[in-house]
Amino acid sequence: MLIASAIGWGGVADHVHLAIRLSRNITIAELVKKLKTSSSQWLKTQSPSLATFAWQTGYGCFSVGPTDLDALCAYIDQQEKHHATRSFQEEFRMFLKKYGVEYDEAYVWD
Structure with a gap:
């Protein structure tokens, strides 16, 4: 089953951007969970210094x-x-504002 097809991706030290064409058979939450779980598991095998790596919630x-x-x-x-x-943080706030998403700073960051 194809859950998503990657169109583009890019990352920097503290986050990743993905352009994904999502299948109608999976929710966004399920996809994010699968991506975070599998990438976390893989990263931890790459170096002992990454043994405690974890994505933000x-x-x-x-x-x-x-x-x-x-x-x-x-x-x-x-x-x-x-x-x-x-x-x-500045970039994320910009996207929230651009797309009209109301938010409370107390709940945005881990």
Whole structure:
């Protein structure tokens, strides 16, 4: 069963961006759980220094239409450049504001 197909990905030291085409047979929460579990298990086999690695509890998920996909992939490809001037927290707040998501800072960060 195909649960998702990766379209693009990029990461920096404290987070990862993924562009994923999600199958209708799995929820976003299930996909995130599977991604975090399998990547965590794999990372821990790569070095003893990663033995205590753990993802944060939360995640953000935003959908885009087909016409925005190229721009999204370009954004993901430029993560290191973005984060030279903007922190993960600043970037996440920007996305929340852009997509009109109300939030309370007390519940956003682990």
